[in-house]
Amino acid sequence: MKVEKEMHLVEDLHQPQEKPTRDGYGDGLLFLCETNPNVVVLDADLAKSTRTVWVRDKYPERFIDMGISEQDMLGTAGGLSLGGKIPFVSTYGVFVAGRAWDQIRTTVCYGGLNVKIGGAHGGISVGPDGATHQSLEEIPLMRVLPGMTVIAPTDCHETKKATLWAAEYTGPVYLRFGREAVPIITTEKTPFTVGKAETYRQGDDCAIVACGTLVWLALLASDELEKEGIQCRVINNHTIKPIDKKTLAKAARECGCMVTAEEHSIFGGLGGAVAEVICQEHPVPLRIIGIEDRFGESGEPWELMEEFGMSKDNIKKKVKEVLKMKKK
Amino acid sequence: MAKKPLPKAELDKICKQLRRDIMTMLVKAGSGHAGGSLGSVEIIATLYWNIMNFDPANPRWDERDYFILSKGHVCPAQYAVLGNLGFFPKDELWTLRKLGSILQGHPHWLKTPGLEASTGSLGQGLSIANGIAMALKRDGKPNRVFCLMGDGEQDEGQIWEAGMTAAHYKLDNVCGIVDRNYLQIDGNTEDVMGLDTLSDKWRAFNWNVIECDGHDVDALTDAYNQAIATKGKPTIIIARTTKGKGVSFIENQVDWHGKAPNQEQYEKAMAELAD
Numbered sequence A: 001m002k003v004e005k006e007m008h009l010v011e012d013l014h015q016p017q018e019k020p021t022r023d024g025y026g027d028g029l030l031f032l033c034e035t036n037p038n039v040v041v042l043d044a045d046l047a048k049s050t051r052t053v054w055v056r057d058k059y060p061e062r063f064i065d066m067g068i069s070e071q072d073m074l075g076t077a078g079g080l081s082l083g084g085k086i087p088f089v090s091t092y093g094v095f096v097a098g099r100a101w102d103q104i105r106t107t108v109c110y111g112g113l114n115v116k117i118g119g120a121h122g123g124i125s126v127g128p129d130g131a132t133h134q135s136l137e138e139i140p141l142m143r144v145l146p147g148m149t150v151i152a153p154t155d156c157h158e159t160k161k162a163t164l165w166a167a168e169y170t171g172p173v174y175l176r177f178g179r180e181a182v183p184i185i186t187t188e189k190t191p192f193t194v195g196k197a198e199t200y201r202q203g204d205d206c207a208i209v210a211c212g213t214l215v216w217l218a219l220l221a222s223d224e225l226e227k228e229g230i231q232c233r234v235i236n237n238h239t240i241k242p243i244d245k246k247t248l249a250k251a252a253r254e255c256g257c258m259v260t261a262e263e264h265s266i267f268g269g270l271g272g273a274v275a276e277v278i279c280q281e282h283p284v285p286l287r288i289i290g291i292e293d294r295f296g297e298s299g300e301p302w303e304l305m306e307e308f309g310m311s312k313d314n315i316k317k318k319v320k321e322v323l324k325m326k327k328k
Numbered sequence B: 001m002a003k004k005p006l007p008k009a010e011l012d013k014i015c016k017q018l019r020r021d022i023m024t025m026l027v028k029a030g031s032g033h034a035g036g037s038l039g040s041v042e043i044i045a046t047l048y049w050n051i052m053n054f055d056p057a058n059p060r061w062d063e064r065d066y067f068i069l070s071k072g073h074v075c076p077a078q079y080a081v082l083g084n085l086g087f088f089p090k091d092e093l094w095t096l097r098k099l100g101s102i103l104q105g106h107p108h109w110l111k112t113p114g115l116e117a118s119t120g121s122l123g124q125g126l127s128i129a130n131g132i133a134m135a136l137k138r139d140g141k142p143n144r145v146f147c148l149m150g151d152g153e154q155d156e157g158q159i160w161e162a163g164m165t166a167a168h169y170k171l172d173n174v175c176g177i178v179d180r181n182y183l184q185i186d187g188n189t190e191d192v193m194g195l196d197t198l199s200d201k202w203r204a205f206n207w208n209v210i211e212c213d214g215h216d217v218d219a220l221t222d223a224y225n226q227a228i229a230t231k232g233k234p235t236i237i238i239a240r241t242t243k244g245k246g247v248s249f250i251e252n253q254v255d256w257h258g259k260a261p262n263q264e265q266y267e268k269a270m271a272e273l274a275d
């Protein structure tokens, strides 16, 4: 597959190995407990799912179980940060970005507190638990808050890098990761800078800006589109806030049209954030791929991905649509 | 209108059938919550067979009593009850958690006949029950509202906010039940976030508190009837249970909270649950 060499992606992008992104969060936390004496890890009765159980087992003195009380957990984390600790709080995205939103807004963000949020179970691929557990709304909920950094990593390596970065940075951070095993497409050497979108594939016909697993699907779609003579640029936009205006505006200018792709609602997510940038910096035709205006459902993860339009074929279709608009 | 309770032996037999159905649903789904579902069978079955008024052919019947499953993850137990009572064809049970099913992984009342609310985010059900109870009182109706919560779920602040509301507005048509199995996901409730003494907490919140064996259908029937007879305050039943009740290798095992049996485990469970 044609990709940028200096991105150091895995060799075989057609048959990549798989691992859940949440494992990268757990690995990152273990590393931090070893290296940073101020890191503490809070959990709301989902330690196994969020992988904070790895910390509980290995560094029990760093682990604080809050029971099923997400709002209290966020406030407590705020207090811990005022006491000089670096708290990482973790639960499912719905129960933190949703349930504890006001605590995140007023205690954490308005207070400018150094709280790190691990939002697990983002996306439709959560699967059979159904709509109540499939978080499709965290990105707008979090990025609307002044001072919040929002990162949606593409695979477990990137999640680990983002977790390590969060501990170094001072200020609130939201990390979005998922439940299912998903392709590992990056390596240790792949560049990762918060706030910088990385161009994994060059092309000037259409830019595909994606985050999470959709980056991989965008690469697959581009590979097939190339055979039809369409050259796509594929951008991994892992940091949704602060967003990389420069890279996005350049892509709009050079490609003349754009498709965004995310495992999240079409409203206010990566697509919304990108639209805000390009409409103001360099307007071009745009299509937003995400979950349409509906709640999720129970089903098998990849079956739901197809059903909800999270597929390489849907990306190809949207690229062709937007190319038509560009030609008009 | 009081119902004539079933003889204990008969309801116990129904409970066994419900447990078999739960295991079959879960093995077919390949995921789901075995422990809490098996553990709350008597609590839910006693309500439906001995206490509540309802009409399976007309789930929105005006004179029905309401059941809110606040701990939505144990919906297989309620689905099994509804399927056996004819709220929907029993075969629907085998579609649990599959794409397009009327039986979602967590309760969605817009899809499943017999449900009254959508739950699955813990801590929200008692407030909903209070609201229904207030509406009933405003309309001068005698219908009752029951709400089943987990003990881990008691960690949620909203439960205690709702606890104050129900006592403040003297919602004696509300009856809460806590499935007191001493387990949540991360471990024993007293290790994760101590709750005891839970009864004293509810008493301090001005609720009528009843403790009983949550697997004894006669004791549960008495408790529900006491709740109905209690005027001027809401009642909470602290039902002592064994998580995973009925299947030896699931009983009291924290790891069986959110797990479904594989084929071999399923067959073993069905042998234990045979009549």
Ligand SMILES: Cc1ncc(C[n+]2csc(CCOP(=O)(O)OP(=O)(O)O)c2C)c(N)n1
Binding pocket: A044, A045, A046, A068, A095, A099, B035, B036, B037, B071, B073, B074, B120, B121, B122, B123, B149, B150, B151, B152, B153, B154, B179, B181, B183, B184, B185, B243, B257
């Ligand atoms: C708000 C919220 N936080 C977390 C969860 C994840 N969760 C599902 S079940 C459960 C444990 C529930 O324990 P308990 O209430 O004791 O239920 P039971 O033992 O009866 O299964 C948790 C934490 C959730 N569903 N909702």
Ligand SMILES: [Mg+2]
Binding pocket: B150, B151, B152, B179, B180, B181, B182, B183, B184
């Ligand atoms: Mg419990």
